[in-house]
Amino acid sequence: MNLMKSTLTWVATIMLAMAAFSTPASTAPPRVQSADEVFYQIFERSFRDSNGDRIGDLKGLTSQLDYLKQLGITSILLTPLQPSPYYHNYFATDFRAIEPAYGSMDDYFAFVRAAHARGLKVYLDEEFQYVAEGHPWWRESIGRPHAKYADYLLWRDPEHRIAEPFLDHATWAGYDGRQIGIAMVDLNQPAVKRYFLDMLLYWADPHGDGSGRDGVDGFRIDHMMDDLDHKGLDKNLFADFWTPMFRALKARRPELRILAEQAGWGYGQEFLTRGHADLVFAFPLRGALVQLDKQAIVKALRATAAATPPGKDQVILLENHDIDRFMSLVDGDPARARAGAAIALMLKGEPLIYYGQELGMRGRPLQNAPVSDGIQIPMREAFRWKADLAAPGSATWYQGPQRWWTERFNRSNDGVSLEEEQARPDSLYHWYRKLLALRHARPELREGSQRILCDDASAVLCILREQGARRTLLLVNLGHTDARPALDPASIGDTPWVDLLDGGAGAAVDTVLHPMQVRVLGTR
Known part of the structure; x- marks a missing residue:
């Protein structure tokens, strides 16, 4: 019976995929009304370690769900969990697996169930426009133009010896100095479209019955574009890839929400209209907020409102994993940090707090350093649970002689830890809790x-x-x-x-x- 049910579910998924990608592009997915959500973005590797290896993991995250609930969070946005040769887990080598350092698939589903039991939603970050060196589509197809997955990637030569690279870089340097290849996926291929719809349906509805039991509540689409990297190779993606993908997902899970990280970090109007995402990130407004300049904020507020159609929304943010931490931008000034937090949490839109932002964690990219993905580690340092940076649970996976450790921003007993700030009624942590409590208590602040x-x-x-x-x-x-x-x-x-x-x-x-x-x- 289980085998028969699994086979029927697979057949239904394939039929759904074929129908979705053959429906006229003008048929938009149903709109999901703006929700009352407060997002908390977690860089998994740096959040909470449960087994003493100094790497943040799913069991560690699960153990701290009550902290997030008490803070006033409604929704958890995770950076990618898939295996990757990169520490940030973008550029996957397997789209339907969990990074072993983070735990097992059982650990993942236990986390989702625990979050849902507390009324918390879960969003996964997805980037499947590329694969990293080591992915079977690349490994089994290089030099073999007739291999099973040969057409899943884009190639620069008919012999399939040179894959079309990410942003024209043949390789990219990992933080450990390794040069790792990244190849573009051919998103125009029907088999690729079916694969990714099946993959997203698995994360959204793992039991295949439409219930969403153990499924996520939404996805963040990293680096979303209509013409990927402006190369003219993966183009017309709004109409031919993203819209039918989102329509099929919402046919199965009507309340599922799509957060688009709009490439170019503009106002995102076309991503909400032609791309049919539910939310985009208010990057121009963020640029004004971190200046703490009234005229810039007013101008950005008006432009953001004009770019946001009814039923769609903007994610209001001061920080994320790609940008300088706000406390560093205000030079550690607590008054300016409090002002920025109050504005971001009181505005119309759905706020996002980057892990540790509520503590005033600092971080900026390394300056005058060789180009690699290691230069952003300072914005992704370990969450400060205790005053002692070496305390159990601290996810200091980046320890070593490199500059991101020797020049780290977080130091033991620096006052920027949950342990220290919980003991100070006037701390930034308590300020965030007060503001979030107001947002939850006052419906006009949400709706x-x-x-x-x-x-x-x-x-x-x-x-x-x-x-x-x-x-x-x-x-x-x-x-x-x-x-x-x-x-x-x-x-x-x-x-x-x-x-x-x-x-x-x-x-x-x-x-x-x-x-x-x-x-x-x-x-x-």
Whole structure:
């Protein structure tokens, strides 16, 4: 019976794939309404070690799910889990396996079940536009143009001796100095399309019954493009690859959500419209937020709103695994870190917190270093569970004589650890918890409209979130001197306001704010 059921599921998957990729491209997948989610992005290798090898793993992550729930997270976004010769696990050698250092498939499903039991959603990061050296499609096809998987990759010669490389680099340097090849997948091949749909359906609905039991709640598509790397080889992907892929996934799992990392890091409008993703990352807004410049933020807010169709959304972020940590950008200034966090978590959109951001972990790429994927390790250092960096559970897999260890940002007893910050009521950690508690308690912060007030040359940013009679007003002085918000009485009405950061005490809206001071006021 199990064999028969498995065979029927496989046949149904293939039929679904064939139907999806033969449906006219104009048939969009059904829209999933904007959700009330707070994403927490985890670089798995650096999060929590469970077995003493200093490598973050799935059992370690599972052991800390209660921490994420208490912080105020709703959704976990994991960087890739597939095996890869690269430490970050992008560029896979097997798309349907788990990196052995992270654990087993049983460990993975135990993590998903444990997350779902706590009401947490799980999103997987996927990048299947390329394969790394060692993938069987490449290993078994090189020099063999008639091999089974020969047409799964793009080749520069008819003898299949030179695979089409990633970004025209024949090889790329790993952090350990090895030169590793990366080849482009031929996403136009029907067999490739069927393979990847089957693969994504496996992660989304592993039991094949549409229930989604033990399945993920969404995917992040890394480096999504319509014409991959602008080479004219994998092109028209929005219509011919991504749209039918997403449509078929949602036919099986209607509430599944797709987060597109839009190539070019623009406003992402075409990825939401022609590409039919549900969310993109608000990269231009992030560029303005980290400047803590009112005029830049206002401009980016308006452009972001204009680029976001109804029913779609933007992921609001200050950090991720590819960019400088915010605390380093503000030179360790706690007041600026608090101001940036308040704006990012109060804005319309769905916020993302990069692991350790809530502690003020620092990190920037290595400067004047040979080009390799090791230069980004400083933005991916071990999460600080204890004051002692060497404490059990610390995922310091990057130890050694290299600069990313000798010049590391995190040091024992530096005040930037969960253990130390939980003991300080005024810490950044407690600030994040307070802001996230407000977001969960105030529906207008999750679902309400957004208006920009104080639209003047002053440095005070004024954002009003509204839903029916409920209103929350964010006031942040982004200048260098004291300032008073210039609020038009007609825009805020005469309803009494209370200070949501100070126990709900009555508050006036025109109080002078010190530089980088944050006030969050609300109606009762």
